[in-house]
Amino acid sequence: MRPALRVFLVGLLLLSVTLPATAQDDQSVVGNPELALFAPDNLLIPGEENVVEVYVANTGSVDRGGPASYLDRVTTARATTLELRPGRAPVTVDTGRYPAGTLPTGTHGPYRFTVIADDDAEPGRYELPVVVTYTYTHIVRYDADNPDREPRFSDWDVTRRLTLVVKVDDRPRFSVGDVESDVQVGSRGTVTVSMTNDGVQTARDTVVTVTATDPEVRFAENATRAEAFVGSWEPGETRRAEYVVDVAPDAAQREYPLRAVVDYRDVRGVDRRSRVLTLSFRPDPEQTFAIQEVNDTLRVEATGRIAGELVNTGTRSVTDAVLVVRSPPESFTALEREYPLGDLAPGDRVPFEFTVAVPNDADPGPRRFGFDVEYETSGGYDVVSDRIDISRAVGERRDVLTVEAVDSTVEIDSDNRLELLVTNVGDETLTDVRASVDPVDPLSSDAPAAFVGTLAPGESTSVAVQVTVDDDAVATTHPMTMTLTYEDERGVSRTAAPLVVGLEIVEPTTTVPVVALVAVVAVVVVGAAWWWLRR
Structure with missing residues (x-):
């Protein structure tokens, strides 16, 4: 207790004992609380929120003793509040007046205060003023001979200014500067973070984790975190950490937050971790492409083409672009699935063409073809674009070969040579053309196939096959199925739709055998000679 206050209280006590009447038998207990503040962990990190835990020690002071209950009364601080203030220290106190309540003798706490040291605070020791208010009883008067008589209390309200010592740490501390990004929505790129050691010590073996x-x-x-090794980091030095980042194709174009922490070893060899730093980056719009000016020559049972122009409709140049057929219609065959496009600046257009074989059993009508673009970004990362769908109509089947019989008459009970005229009615040269017949009763064949060879558009070639007619056949017109196979100009082997040739089955032609004719002539000669001799 301060000396002036103690003298004042003693004077009041002496004055009270001179009063007449009932006060002559009173006794008194005189004392007061004695408060002191402590913060065992008083280290402040600049630029961070620091929680300072404050303890209050009440040792109490007794000037005149008495019963224990009255001693507790005069040494207890009641309705106690603590208000931590920055004073002249480079700090901000975010906690207001703290209600500590009743504080008897002993140690109380912790009472937590949030203190932010300025980013540029110099390391060292600082004294923070603490305004303490409380109420206490400084005198208890009681009648020792009459315990039933109520004691009388003299209460005082006290405001004191105490001091709390804190220390601004000299460890490394870090701040985020520029954040650079070449990432686009739907692709991979690099995010580069610039950070500065704002402390006064060197950080060693530093790793920045985002x-x-x-x-x-x-x-x-597909990781949610990544590390970059920075190594030794001097005070005031700015370093750059790079991270490979993927942004989902359906992501919005906005700021995306990242959290960073710095793990390092200080000059004392102690491993430490910085506070969490928040940064963000904004990806560029997604790289897009379009297919325009599309044309085709697709039809059933033919090998055609799909052609058009690939346009870079995005905002970035791409390198080594390749257009890929990802999903042709079922049973359709793209003879080449990739078309090199080269380097494309924004707005560039490159023509392309794919050869597509349409199967014989396909139906005419619209079909959807899916494409995507494989390319390399400016950062050297391989990326595949979103799929680009186009719809094309497949035309009706068109015959490319015709067959007709040069002489379609065949005789019953005979082997017949059937001559066929094969004509290329298409618009491309056909190779390895082969013709074969598929006879059914009453027809058969021991040599049903013939090799035609190469036919240019409009060219015709005659070939022959053997056809036998059974002896029990009847004269009629009978169909015979023809099968033609060939290879088109793109090397695709195809089988033409079956063709039907009508054959005229006739009765065999009647002729006189030579032996019978000689016999008749001999009889006539012999008869004539006999008649001549008898004359």
Whole structure:
């Protein structure tokens, strides 16, 4: 207790004992609380929120003793409040007046205060003023001979100014500067973070770890966090850390937050971790492409083409672009599935063409073809674009070969040579053309196939096959199915739709055998000679 206050209280006590009447038998207990403040962990990190835990020690002071209950009364601080103030220290106190309540003798706490040291605070020791208010009983008067008589209390309200010592740490501390990004929505790129050691000590073996908090952002191998080794980091030095980042194709174009922490070893060899730093990056719009000016020559049972122009409709140049047929219609065959496009600046147009074989059993009508673009970004990352769908109509089947019989008459009970005229009525040269017949009763064949060879558009060639007619056949017109196979100009082997040739089956022609004719002549000669001799 301060000396002036103690003298004042003693004077009041002496004055009270001179009063007449009932006060002559009173006794008194005189004392007061004695408060002191402590913060065992008083280290402040500049630029961070620091929680300072304050303890209050009440040792109490007794000037005149008495019963224990009255001693507790005069040494207890009641309705106690603590108000931590910055004073002249480079700090901000975010906690207001703290109600500590009743504080008897002993140690109380902790009472937590949030203190932010300025980013540029100089390391060292600082004294923070603490305004303490409380109420206490400084005198208890009681009648020792009459315990039933109520004691009388003299209460005082006290405001004191105490001091709390804190220390601004000299460890490394870090801040985020520029954040650069070449990432586009739907692709992979690099995010580069510039950070500065704002402390006064060197950080060693430094690793900067960033964590993605948004599900649309991932690092390499679909990870949610990535590390960059920085090494030794001097005070005031700015370093750059690079991270490979993927942004989902359906992600919005907005700021995406990342959280960073710095792990390092200080000059004492102690491993430490910085506070969490928040940064963000904004991806560029998604790289897009379009297919325009499309034309085709697709039809059933033919090998045609799809052609058009691939346009870079995005905002970035791409390198080594390749247009890929990803999903042709079922049973359609793209003879080449990739078409090199080269480097494309924004707005560039490159023509392309794919050869597509349409199967014989396909139906005419619209079909959807899916494409995508494989390319390399400016950062050297391989990316595949979203799928580009186009719809094309497949035309009706068109015959490319015709067959007709040069002489369609065949005789019953005979082997017949059937001559056929094969004509290329298409618009491309056909190779390895082969013709074969598929006879059914009463027809058969021991040599049903013939090789035609190469036919240019409009060219015809005659070939022959053997056809046998059974002896029990009847004269009629009978159909015979023809099969033609060939290879088109793109090397695709095809089988033409079956063709039917009508054959005229006739009775065999009647002729006189030579032996019978000689016999008749001999009889006539012999008869004539006999008649001549008898004359």
